[in-house]
Amino acid sequence: MRYFRHCIDGQSRDPASGRWLDVYDPANAQAYAKVAAGDAADVEAAIAAAGQAFPAWAGLPHSERARWLEKLADALEARLDAFAQAESEDAGKPIRLAREVEIPRAVANLRFFAHAATQFASESHHGQAGLNYTLRSPLGVVATISPWNLPLYLFTWKIAPALAAGNAVVAKPSEVTPATATMLGELAIEIGFPAGVLNIVHGLGPQVGEPLVNHDAVRAVSFTGSTGVGQRIAALAAPRLKKVSLELGGKNPTLVFADSDWRAQLDTLARSAFQNSGQICLCGSRLLVERSIYAEVREAMVERAQALHAGAPADEATTLGPLVSQAHYDKVLLALARAREEGGQVLCGGHALERAGWYVAPTVIEGLGPDSVSNREEIFGPVVTLQPFDDDSHALALANAGDYGLSASIWTRDLNRAHRLAAQLRVGMVWINTWLQRDLRTPFGGVGASGLGREGGAEAMRFFTDAKNVGLHLG
Missing domain, CATH: 3.40.309.10 (Aldehyde Dehydrogenase; Chain A, domain 2)
Known part of the structure; x- marks a missing residue:
């Protein structure tokens, strides 16, 4: 029996409550592993670690953050077969799909946003009202909530731009398919990724997702999943005027x-x-x-x-x-x-x-x-x-x-x-x-019941940053 633990502050941790959830192999409907049943205490620990790590991570040169993401991509690519096998077992995916499409796409996500860290630029405007330039600063602690259908593919699609932009992340993968997100967290620990910058908390939505969304220290939430859960997140975030990106369902x-x-x-x-x-x-x-x-x-x-x-x-x-x-x-x-x-x-x-x-x-x-x-x-x-x-x-x-x-x-x-x-x-x-x-590089997202906001390329980098305009009078 395998145990998928939290990754908090650069360490693998058991759930504070001592409770675990069964993880099933879809091909035989049998439990093959346990995943940490996180709660508000685990969320609090992860947010505290992220808050402490944020200033140093945000203060790194963009090229240094890019190097860390490339290092994580290299480590993942070197173990592609192991990750593909884990994804296949955990989510019931044909091994060829996991090996040839989904894990390579996770590697590509990390590499793409490593490059984005060095290429993302602010704007300047001149000639209408003096000289204006726009600063784009990382938000601080952000939350990402990713689904079970493309477990590592969409997990990295969210954490990579958040990290590239200079934020510290608390990520909640689906408790249904926790294997490869946990393995990536362990890989980050192994390569010495700065502690507290990437934290992974497992568990159910009401016990982990909602405390994440509700926490005052979390400045933004990026979610992919069902329209119903997206509406719930929007309702929780609205009174706090918290940024949300919601990539929801489709009937295409x-x-x-x-x-x-x-x-x-x-x-x-x-x-x-x-x-x-x-x-x-x-x-x-x-x-x-x-x-x-x-x-x-x-x-x-x-x-x-x-x-x-x-x-x-x-x-x-x-x-x-x-x-x-x-x-x-x-x-x-x-x-x-x-x-x-x-x-x-x-x-x-x-x-x-x-x-x-x-x-x-x-x-x-x-x-x-x-x-x-x-x-x-x-x-x-x-x-x-x-x-x-x-x-x-x-x-x-x-x-x-x-x-x-x-x-x-x-x-x-x-x-x-x-x-x-x-x-x-x-x-x-x-x-x-x-x-x-x-x-x-292109915007990803929908309209109506399919969501709110856009991910991908510069859209993701803008979501995970705050814009501040500075105007200078030219006398």
Whole structure:
């Protein structure tokens, strides 16, 4: 039995309460580890350590902070296989996905923001009202709360810009998938990362997340997760006028036009629906297809879904792993039952797989309109719904139906149409003839129920700093 401890002030620590939570292997539904059940006492210790470490860390030259982030990236990259194996076991991910995509992206996050530390610059303005220049200073102690679906990928996406900007961090990873965040904390201790600059506190949201958000010493909160929890964080932070960045859910449309090269891109279309068993906020869970090619696309997607190989995450041939937890497994199965009640026709899948872990068959559903609950609420599983459209305006209306507005993809050879629709889609990000092709310099985030604020590149660095303008009269 492994034990995932807090990392506070440069040390691994047991929970102050002495309590632990079970951590489950999604592939067999058995507990394989324990994670610290943190509480307000652990949060207080971590915030105190961060507060003490902040002045020295903020006072370092930007290049020195960059070197520390590069050193952590080097150490992570050197142990990529161990981290990939841990991520695969902890989250039920196919080992190839963890090894080839997710852990390398965590390394890239650290390296990107190491570079950002030396390139991020303030503005100056001259000629209208004297000379003005803007200082951008780190906030102090900040909190990051990251989800279970991309455990190290999104953990580093938050801590890296916060550290690069000069803040001290108290990070709460998901208690469902705590392995790789803990390992990264231990790696930071091993390489001598300055004590107290990066602190990791495990535990449940009410016992750890809420005390973090409520603490007066925490100047900002960056959260990725469900819309409901994001709304709760916003409500707690509002009376304190605390900065929040909320990257929440998505119910993303994929618009496939008849003139697109969809047959050649079928692998990407299927991947956009089913990667990580659909447990990615950017997955294209609503496939909108021009009516003239609808039947062909429908049959092709069913064939691709049925060809996915559900198996042990450690098996190199596995392309579909289990869902992450019993609670999420139950939620997805309930959503499938609801889709049938609403009149949805299940073309393939729609059921649990007969094996030990939390496996759900890749599912394709048609016959549901834009107002159905199944097309409006996030399922976050290996489930895609199909809807035909007649023309550009119909496609746009279907795409913009609902409260979410995270991302969309448009598949067409007509670039005039693509740019016109991209401007009218009510989302934060649009891909044209591709999916999940990320430039880390670009803004990341959504509108409506998909969140508040933007992450990535200079947007993240601005979030984790305060702007102060200095005006000089030129007499």
